[in-house]
Amino acid sequence: MASQLTTAPAPTPTEWRAAMGYFPTGVTVVTTWRRGAPLGSTVSAFCSVSLEPPLLLICLDRSNPCCSPVAECGVFGVNILADDSGDLARRFAVAPELERFEGQPFGSLEGGAPQLHAAPIFIDCVVETTSLAGDHFIVVGRGVRIERTSAAQPLLYHAGRFLRFDSCG
Ligand SMILES: Cc1cc2nc3c(=O)[nH]c(=O)nc-3n(C[C@H](O)[C@H](O)[C@H](O)COP(=O)(O)O)c2cc1C
Secondary structure: OOOHHHHOOOOOHHHHHHHHHHOOEEOEEEEEEEOOEEEEEEEOOEEEEEOOOOEEEEEEEOOOOOHHHHHHHOEEEEEEOEOOOHHHHHHHHHOOHHHOOOOOOEEOOOOOOOEEOOOOEEEEEEEEEEEEEOOEEEEEEEEEEEEEOOOOOEEEEEOOEEEEOOOOO
């Protein structure tokens, strides 16, 4: 007899997005290089994977312009955004790729990824593995350098809105 689970209708993309969007996240800009030019994309699908060694993962939509460059150059950066960076998050999600870094101070170490000066925390990563899961790539990176440049509060994202962190404690 088929279980109730297998006969139940699968969640629709709309239902899935609503359920996943209920889970609050921080917001990052993932950066890398394409033919020597900086490239970046707003990414909330980010989490720690392992402490020793220090591994993290990001999920990139197969159509995300960072997918091939990350795989090709083998490095990427995770810029964790501050609570005053909602505009920056929007810019790295919707502005034309070539305009995203315009007027935006950034730097990099030799062999490292672009570091946005506006981000309080930056993690330089080397690609460990990439795997396709549905319509996204899961990219596992090894953190090789962390830079903390300010104690600003993180930007939050919930139900399609950017929110400011307000400690309950
Ligand atoms: C808050 C927020 C979170 C996002 N998270 C992700 C993500 O985790 N993975 C991803 O591939 N795209 C994510 N996106 C969408 C990408 O930023 C966007 O599709 C991409 O930068 C568009 O580039 P294109 O217009 O050049 O295709 C997110 C967008 C926003 C606004």
